[in-house]
Every structure is written in C-alpha cells, then in structure tokens.
Amino acid sequence: MTYTRAIGLVADKIIRALVRTLALWRIHPNVLTFLGLIINAVAAALLARGRFQAAALVIMTAGLFDMVDGRVARETNRVTPFGGFFDSVVDRYSDLVLLMGLLVYYASINRFFYVVLTAVVMTGSVMVSYVRARAECIIPKCKVGFMERPERVVLLIIGALFDRMAAVLWVIAVLANVTVIHRMLYTWQETRKLEAASAAVEAREAGLPQAR
16 A cells, blocks of 8 residues: 555545544535635734745645535435535635635735735636636536646645745646636537537437538
C-alpha cells in the first residue's frame, strides 16, 4: 500500500466517524453549510490582515464542513432540492468572501495591480459556476474544464501556506477564464447537436429526405 493510499484511508475513516457523530447529534446539513461560510469569513479576515498561513489552516477547517454536509444529509435522509441549492449559493459566497479578504489586503499595502488581478479571479470564479448553471438549462451536462471550486480552494490554501499567493492568483485568473471559454465552446457544440437532432426528427415527421 502506498503512503498516499494509506493517508486517504485514514482521512476517509475520520470523515466517516465525524459524519456519524454529526448525524447522531441531528445537526441539520444546512447548518453545517452555513458554518462553513462563517469559518471562511474568519479566514477572509485573516487574509485581509496578511496572516496567510493562519488563514490557510482556517480554510482547511471550512473545507471539512464542505465535505461532510452532503454526507450528513444522506446519512440522515435530509437530501432535498433546496439543500443542494442552498449549498451552491453558500459556496459562491464562501469563494467571494475569501477573495474579498485578499482585495482588502492588497489595497491596504497599495498593490493596485494585485487588486485588479484579484478582481479578475473573482470574476472568473463566479463565471465558471454561472456558465455551467446556465448551460445546463439547455444541455444535460456541462462539467468540462479544470478550474472548478475544489481546485481553486486547494490553490488558495497552497498560496497562503507557502506565501505564493501572487503566483496562485495568476494561475486561477488564467485557468478559470479558460474554463469559462471551454464551457462556452462545449455548450455551442452540444446545442448544434441538439438542433441537428431536432431537425432530423422534424424531417422524418414531415417525410422529407434527411441530409447526409
């Protein structure tokens, strides 16, 4: 067994034990989701003060709540459409509050360029989620692209822990917006397929010869 596999198994056992405990305490999953947001707000305050390493540890704690809320919902048979909606909305706020902390920090040390860069990251982060949600109103799935929320959070943790936040912001800014473009192109291709399939059905129903 590899070290990474062993670490993964231990972590999974810890999370399962935590989920069982929270389920026994009958804590509502939406409460766990909201607590994750509050903890991320604490991390944002630490980022705003330039205490990056402490912020990274707090973000990891918030991530634990993000991992267990859905599992607790399934364990307690409290999976609801609103719960999934609430989780998505709170995730967006959690993303933005962390980046707001960085905006305050860079503004406080007069680094205008990095204020702008953080704003670009905020825009890309929101658009990655928005484009997928909007696309899935017209096509079944649009989960293409790399820079989704887990990747962004992991990168922020790495940047904060190792004092490489500027480099991390560049990576997220570029890849998040590349992901948006990828999803737009994918949606365009999928809608063309749907249009072609619809046209073929209409042609069959009208008894017209189909294009080959």
